[in-house]
Amino acid sequence: MTENVVVLGAGYAGTGAINKLQSELGGNARLTWIADVDYHLVLHEAHRVIRDPDVRSDITFPTTQIADPSTRFIQDEVTGLDVDERTVELADGDDVEYDHVLIGLGSQTAYYGIPGLEEHSLTLKSLDDALEIHEAVSEARRDATRGEPAQVVIGGAGLSGIQTAGEIAEFRDEHRAPIEIHLVEALEEIFPGNDPEIQQALRDLLEEAGVQVHTDDPITEATADHIEFDEGEPLDHDVLVWTGGITGRDAMENADLEKEHNRVNTGANFQTSDERVFAIGDSALIDQGDQPAPPTAQAAWQAAEVAGENIARAIENRPLRTWEHEDKGTVVSVGEKAVAHDVKPAFGISLPVDTFGGLPAQNLKKMIAARWIADVTSWNEARKSWSSL
Secondary structure, eight states: OOEEEEEEOSSHHHHHHHHHHHHHOOTTEEEEEEESSSEEEOGGGTTHHHHOGGGHHHHEEEHHHHSOTTSEEEEOOEEEEETTTTEEEESSSOOEEOSEEEEOOOEEEOOTTOTTHHHHOBOOSSHHHHHHHHHHHHHHHHHOOSSSOEEEEEEOOSHHHHHHHHHHHHHHHHTTOOEEEEEEOSSSSSSTTSOHHHHHHHHHHHHHTTEEEEOSOOEEEEOSSEEEESSSOOEEOSEEEEOOOEEEOGGGTTSSSOEETTEEEEOTTSBOSSTTEEEOGGGEEEOOSSSOOOSSHHHHHHHHHHHHHHHHHHHTTOOOOOOOOOOOOEEEEETTEEEEESOOOBTTBOOSOSEEOHHHHHHHHHHHHHHHHHHHSOHHHHHHHGGGO
């Protein structure tokens, strides 16, 4: 009997899984790919669009470049999953039946119940979000003067917040715009949970770029023109961007699966509480012992490879592989500059330092994105995108 395999989402998790499944599934399975957009976005480079919208053509790739002719693609919003009926529910189209489904829908922004934050802030979870931030910063710049510079506030100093602040600083400098940039973090240090060495290196780059860093004071409320803190004085804003956390998609709210905050619990083999449902990426809380796998692009890339194979194994009633996340290091950009930390040796070459910047870090960040683009499209596409990465 022909098996219906359905993959949800066109982010790293979904796209990587499609790429793997197309090579793993034989003629005894039909593959359907469902996403709300008809392209894959290299999300960890989306902040580049804030400075220059033209970059979008170099970091988005049509699903037609990724999907085989035999793979059916449906552009629609997933609104639910009925595990009893084995159907995916869509906003506009008919339900799609499955025998096995892989959830790779990513996440949505968490606001932690902070009053006014959702209503008055922009986020960075999609290409449209990046374009909206660009427009908002551009408009604020037009209305600003040297005496009254535009105030841009980024809430949350994790990876997205730091890279967003860096791109807005580059935009300010390129346009000689009267803009003040504030990066706000509730915890004691930026890039929370990471090594103090990379935290300090990133803080140094941000301060060199003229970004004012505020830490150790959580936001308690947001209004249309300012944010309030637990202890400090209110901070005015013309543009407020919130990058402070993630939660699962609303589409999973009523799915009869074990989950937390709409993120689906899985074993290390990506199987959920329903053996026909698998989940990876930000949609999932993947068992890795003491804590789940991190919600990073790197983890999604690694997981997609094994998840695709495991669905093929499930169809053939073979034992499933378990997956263990391997942290291969961190590379973060601040505008045109970058910092790399704890990068695993490549090609047998050991690195003399744990943390480094300059051209080696910049080129390493480019190479990471280029390698992913090449994996899901081709090295020629990666070459064409190089200058924008």
